[in-house]
Amino acid sequence: MIILLKKNASQVQISNLTERLKEFGVDTNLSVGSAHTIIGLVGDTSAVDVDMLSALDIVESVQRVQEPFKKANRRFHEEDTVIEVGDGIRIGGGSFQMIAGPCSVESEKQIVEIAIAVKKAGATILRGGAFKPRTSPYAFQGLGAEGLKLLQLAKKETGMPIITELMDASHLDLFEEADVDIIQIGARNMQNFELLKRIGKTNRPILLKRGLANTIQELLTSAEYIMAGGNEKVMLCERGIRTFETRTRNTLDLSAIPVIHRLSHLPVIVDPSHATGEARLVPSMALAATAGGADGLIIEVHNDPTHALCDGAQSLTPEVFAKTAERVRAILPYVWRDKD
Ligand SMILES: [Mn+2]
Structure with a gap:
């Protein structure tokens, strides 16, 4: 950091x-020039409050050269x-999971049938919402605790870990009771810092949605909240961001994948369903994210x-999912996964 x-x-x-x-635990380096005087900070500057420094009388400007996480x-x-x-399913480090x-x-x-179908098609982890964050208070809010029990049942039937x-x-x-394997933190709670701190105290893996x-920096600092609490099992999820485009539900930010890989060691999972909002767009975006x-x-x-209680328009049928998964597997050996 340069002041x-x-x-x-x-x-x-x-x-x-x-x-x-x-007091922030950093070393300082003073350089007095004829035009400017500069203080350089060396060490971990994550805890240094840039806004506080910028507001000081004698400070002209502050520039971070290192990320705040x-x-x-x-x-x-x-x-x-x-x-x-689950049973040796690895996420990150060159593995690929669906x-x-x-x-x-x-x-x-419904959940057991779908679980069996997606497992057959190559999925290794089962998703399913029990508590649903819906834009409208009148929309289906999920089955709650009952939904968790049904997920557990599907896990027992198929052996698939659940998220x-x-x-x-x-x-x-x-x-905890339902032995949920991965806790998802949804897009709307990405900056619910009290919730992030609380799950930082659990030891269950977390999927943090953007x-x-x-x-991207805010996503990473939210991950930092969880990790600072002691839980370092965090994976990040790109699920589309809101732009001026209205033709798709969100805009899938594919460049977030290599950017996050460069900045962070955490695994990146992509959600083409919520990003596009339309089933027809999901297979191509799934392939693009894989590539x-x-x-x-x-x-x-x-x-x-067509009868789904939530997000039917963006849901693939098991048949289309199977085809998509097959194509994903076909291109995986050719994917360039340089972290630089
Ligand atoms: Mn959904």
Whole structure:
């Protein structure tokens, strides 16, 4: 971090500031020039408050040269993080996993049938919403605790680990009871910092979805919240961001994959279903994300999309999912997954 001081800064003010900066645990380097005086900060500057420094009388400007996250940063952790779930299913570090299932768990028959179908097609992890964050309070809100039980049942039937969304920390006991393998934090809760801190205290893997109006850096600092609490099993999910385009539900930011891989060691999962909002667009975007170096995909699949209680328009039938999965597997050996 570089702090440019105003011309009239006195010796006393400069040494006071230097002392204060040392409290953040960083080393300082003062360079006095004829035109400018600069303080360079060396070390981990994640805890340094840029806004506070910028507001000081003697400070002209502050420039970060290092990202404000540490545990999620590849600079401090060169190797890819690999997260293991279920019976040796590895996420990250060159492995590729397909997560599939319905938007919402609707009934025992529905979730078990879909689980069997997606497993047959090559999916290794089952998704299904029990507690649903819906834009309208009148839309189907999910089966809640009952949905978790049905997911558990589908897991027992198929052996697939399960992932489902946590919206409220008070549901964590239910998630423990249902032995949820991966806790999903949805786009709308990406910056629910109290929730992030709470799941930082669990030891279950987390899939953190990017908020619809959040930058990559904000996604990574949200991951940092979870990791700072002690839970380093975090995977990041690109699920489309809101742009001026209205033809698709969101705009899938494919370039986020290599950018995150460069900045962070955490696995990147892409959700082409919520990104596009339209089943016809999902297979091509699934392939594009695979080609772009994603560590896995999360795809909505329903055995009767027209009658789905949630997100039917973007859900693939098991048949189309099977074809998509086959093509994904076909291109995987050729994917260039350079982390630079
Ligand atoms: Mn959905």
